[in-house]
Amino acid sequence: MGAGEERVGAMRDDADRRLGRRALLAGGAAAAVGTAVLARQELSRLWWRLPGVERPRVAGAVDFRGARWVAASAANYRRADRPDDYPVDRVVIHVTQGGYASAVKVFQDPSHEVAAHYIVRRDGRVTQLVRELDVAYHAGNRSYNERSVGIEHEGFVEDASSFTDAMYAASARLTAAICARYGMPVDREHVIGHVEVPGTDHTDPGPHWDWDRYVGLARRARESREKI
Ligand SMILES: [Zn+2]
Numbered sequence: 001m002g003a004g005e006e007r008v009g010a011m012r013d014d015a016d017r018r019l020g021r022r023a024l025l026a027g028g029a030a031a032a033v034g035t036a037v038l039a040r041q042e043l044s045r046l047w048w049r050l051p052g053v054e055r056p057r058v059a060g061a062v063d064f065r066g067a068r069w070v071a072a073s074a075a076n077y078r079r080a081d082r083p084d085d086y087p088v089d090r091v092v093i094h095v096t097q098g099g100y101a102s103a104v105k106v107f108q109d110p111s112h113e114v115a116a117h118y119i120v121r122r123d124g125r126v127t128q129l130v131r132e133l134d135v136a137y138h139a140g141n142r143s144y145n146e147r148s149v150g151i152e153h154e155g156f157v158e159d160a161s162s163f164t165d166a167m168y169a170a171s172a173r174l175t176a177a178i179c180a181r182y183g184m185p186v187d188r189e190h191v192i193g194h195v196e197v198p199g200t201d202h203t204d205p206g207p208h209w210d211w212d213r214y215v216g217l218a219r220r221a222r223e224s225r226e227k228i
Helices: 007-011 015-034 039-048 100-108 142-147 163-182 211-227
Strands: 090-093 117-119 127-128 148-153 191-193
Touching: 015 117, 090 142, 090 163, 117 163, 127 163, 142 148, 148 163, 163 211, 191 211
Parallel strands: 090 148, 090 191, 117 148
Antiparallel strands: 117 127
8 A cells, every 4th residue: 555645636626626727738729719717617628629639438437347436536536547647567566465355445535645546356356446558556556556556455464364265266367458558567666565666665576476477467468368
């Protein structure tokens, strides 16, 4: 999990912040049509007309087939339009240091300012909490948050038995799908632990996480995806 970075976004009203971005971009369009003043609604309509700025979102939609959707608090991520605004070139592996339910509760609590895109349970069940379009606050490093997809794993860094076969298999399929989506190689340069994020004091996923096994599984999952 990450610390409470990017406090600025949380302190400001989301609608106002988004209007600021809309106004900035729609300003050019307004000048082009010769209109001096536009009402707020008109600004936002122009914004939606601009191509490629933001994809339509469907409530409850997930980026990984079979994932269950549980929304994180909007204070725990920043809306974005990845990979158009921020290229995605990392998967960051985390361990929750607690149970699944308590981790989900933290991600739904606006006071924590942390959330990952996904959490994988001991039984291999995958839950998505933040769309990959958006910047989740999981890495404790702004640029790594912007460039990565974060996957939490239920369990404890110091407890090797946390990491079950079902968890490895499901998470590896998820990582394979993410790497395929953004054209990333499945390797230890692109699939990293939270411990490897610059400046972090977090140690997850820790010494019991079997990287050779995980990357091997993810590579095989990627290859079988390509054969389909
Ligand atoms: Zn972490």
